[in-house]
Amino acid sequence: MNSPAAATIKMSEQLAARLSGQTLARRLRADTGGDVLFDAGARARYATDASIYQIEPVGVFVPRSEADVINAMAIAAELRVPILPRGAGTSQCGQTIGAALVIDNSKYLNQVIDFDAAAMTVTVQPGMVLDHLNAWLKPHGLWFPVDVSTAAQCTIGGMAGNNSCGSRSLAYGNMVHNVLSIDAVLADGTQARFQDEAGMAGAAPRIAQLLGGLRAIATRERDEIARMVPKVMRRVGGYNIDIYHPQSERPYTLDNSVNLAHLLVGSEGTLATTRRITLKLLPLPRHKVLGVVNFNSFQKAMELTRHIVGLAPVAVELVDRTMIELAMDNPAFRPVISKALIGAPEAVLLVEFAGEDFGVQRAALARLVDLMGDLGLPGSVVEMPDAGAQKALWDVRKAGLNIMMSMRGDGKPVSFIEDCAVPLEHLADYTSRLTEVFTRHGTRGTWYAHASVGTLHVRPILDMRRGGPHKMRAIAEEAGALVRQYKGAFSGEHGDGLVRSEWVAWQFGPRLLRAFEEIKDLFDPAGLMNPGKIVRATRMDDTSLLRYPPGYRPLALSTALDWSAWNVQVDPVSELTSAPGSGGDPAGGFAKAVDMCNNNGHCRKFDAGTMCPSYRVTRDEQHLTRGRANTLRLALSGQLGEDGFTSQEMRDTLDLCVGCKGCKRDCPTGIDMAKMKIEFLYHWQQKHGLSVKDKLIAYLPQLAPWAARLPWLANLRNTVPGAALLSERLLGLSARRSLPSWRSDTFLGGAAAAGVPAEQADVVLFADTFNNYFESENAAAAMQVLQAGGYKVFVARPAAGDAEPKRPLCCGRTYLASGIVEQARAEARRLIDALRPLVARGVPVVGLEPSCLLTLRDEFLAMGLGADADALGAQALLFEEFLAREHAAGKLHLPLKALPQTTALLHGHCHQKAFDAVSPVQTVLGLVPGLKVQLIESSCCGMAGSFGYDASHYEVSMQMAELSLLPAVRAAAPDTLLIADGTSCRHQIADGAGREALHAARVLARSLSM
């Protein structure tokens, strides 16, 4: 328990690990079919979960089959290497990390094994993600109701490991209430189905002996169990020894019989590895209604919760003022949360009723409205009977923690007393007294979540690099005293792990702790399963285990981009942020921007959002936003060696990032990996130089005028047999790709680009390299549409005095994509200089290619270009954004006529999605009479600028496209218009489906000419 002991345990574990690591890797490669990841980068990426800790594993094993798991465990046990099973790694307490062989079940072991619709049971492998299971069950009218916030990421194995529970646990309970059996493998290789005790009669001698031992302990400790196990439903700490003498408010089994699977539930991988789990299912509730109760005092919300619970809702969830404000600051959440508010409440309670009959649910909602009136709060309920609105609001609530973690600076909300559970009658007192504790320690906490069961999440803001560990312990001790006084549970949801295992003795007493140690030894006498968790624990404030220990400091780095907005500190009480650049980051804010990733794993997602296409196709931690941010953090802090940041490992980790900016929008803490990749590439090319292919692509805007003059020569790669293969061999450009064809009829060289002089213009058209040289008809179409709308268009051209007056203006995107930031900055300056007088007059600057135009609103602001760049960025609009804005203002009058086609499929470019710029395209296309526009629910097209042209990316690029875009395109009727504003998206559609997609400007132009 004390620090020297902890250090000794850690050192001996690490030594054992190092000695055994190589042999282990060799044996795993020889004797299993799984992926064996023992390199420094892979180990580093599995050294963290969503907790504050970091421990490097011996190695990582990704089994392809259940047999692989059994073999790997046998090899590890033989070499006496600890074993740590893992799902999505979203645990908050450090239970998913250790100096062990980490076995990641999430990639391959994620199948439904057995399903019995009549009995309402399903058996799954441990790596199955909860949302995927529920999607699978939906057609059968069933669901698994343990609805944890991380449902899109967390695995059933991890949920069982943690005894997880969700917002609706009031109605459906924890995992322990919903697991029927677990097929487990013990560290010594014994396999058994842990289930109802009667069903285990006649088990093999090893298991029979285990069961006998367990029962003997429980019988001996009967009185102590009754005395020390908290009698609340939300208790997940320690082992569930109360299966024998039930203590929970909600029985684990209907008849109080003993089910041995329930002892494994919540055991955090310390007793056995789960191979399969059988779950109890429920019919999907047909109807749900939601009432959002607005309170003008937090205290009042706490006091009245128990009255609301009396109406038998399935959930009562708290969202406090801070959380409301943070959600209002997030563009994706603002429209949703604002619909739930009446004025500016201090707190809201989300109250859900669910069941078969809509009328009954509506009546319950009416009772809630009446109740609030009776309790002195008439008119405080926003009623939401609509399923869509409910889901959107629940998504905001589920993102609660992540929203909170978007705080910049080194002080962060820290999870350590995050889920204490107290009886409802004490909730108001408990929260106000704990708030006083925070104040005494110079911090504050934001309260949210499961009011219905007395488990409110709260994370005091602490700076673990400066005094945080000391304050953490002091606050935990005072919080513990309150929990004890109110007869609550210290761990009501997230488990023990590294942060709370030392509190197991405090909660259950020394006698039960010894009993827990005996249980551990019965299952795992060699102590190999996830050691140091639940029993024989380290101290919560052992600084040698912290991800950011006191004195943590990244290496100095002179950055190419401006990261000063992240280089701040936040006052934990007032939450006031210091001036940009004042945060003391030797990497100029870049390291702090990277540190914003708190490892919550939200990027492991598969739904219709944009983040993260490379993870979706590879399912590798390395090719996930979290894995990339982790690798960057370790490199920037010198933990991947002196040159870690410019190492091949770092390059490989960022290689499949397509720069889609999906994370910039979808990551709750705003990790912008596309921008981070530019910073990395800048340093990479400074050290290693650029390949010929990268140079060719980067300098395309400089080469373009020459290529357009001699297009037949530039196009030889596409026309001469064998040239494509040669270009693959020499340059690395995939022979399976056609390259865009050069043409001499550029937009800027033709009559269509005439326009008006700058002084007369009321709009500027910026023709990017791609729409000028390769698809000039797009720019011509945009010109035609703008002029038809009565606009006086100036076509952007270099300023007088430009050093290259004949070379068209450029946004610098191709240079940024290779990390040539100086050249990109020079291009940006040319553009700014050229447009300065127009921008000063407030003339909008309109562009066609999303990745080019949006560079003006994004990267331009991070290149140290000053106020001119800000002014240009504020006026830069995509073509459709401009038209939609004009339409909304009643100023757009286009004589559009019906087209021969009546349906259109629209694919949004990733950057359009990241900047919320897809809906203007829908609005504008909606002006074409009779045209029905359907949006393809797609992620990145996979081409992503030059990404898909690279021979080494071809397969991944096509897999990304095949996720949803290409199947949707192929399924479209031949007369359906395909619309995509991105040059590379159109190219991918042509390559992958043999169909032509059009820029929206051309569709509008066609509609004008009908």
Ligand SMILES: Cc1cc2nc3c(=O)[nH]c(=O)nc-3n(C[C@H](O)[C@H](O)[C@H](O)COP(=O)(O)OP(=O)(O)OC[C@H]3O[C@@H](n4cnc5c(N)ncnc54)[C@H](O)[C@@H]3O)c2cc1C
């Ligand atoms: C933002 C956020 C919100 C959260 N909200 C909730 C919430 O609403 N409710 C809640 O309960 N939790 C919540 N959590 C915690 C966490 O997401 C859940 O506990 C989740 O169920 C863990 O699943 P996982 O797949 O990530 O498991 P992991 O973190 O990978 O593993 C969890 C534990 O299970 C063990 N384990 C994993 N697989 C096996 C196996 N095959 N055999 C044996 N042991 C195994 C691991 O060793 C570990 O001890 C939240 C976390 C975050 C970051």
Ligand code: SF4
């Ligand atoms: S990158 Fe963002 S979404 Fe992914 S783990 Fe980090 S903070 Fe969470």
Ligand code: SF4
């Ligand atoms: S930019 Fe796109 S590919 Fe890169 S990490 Fe973010 S979501 Fe993933």
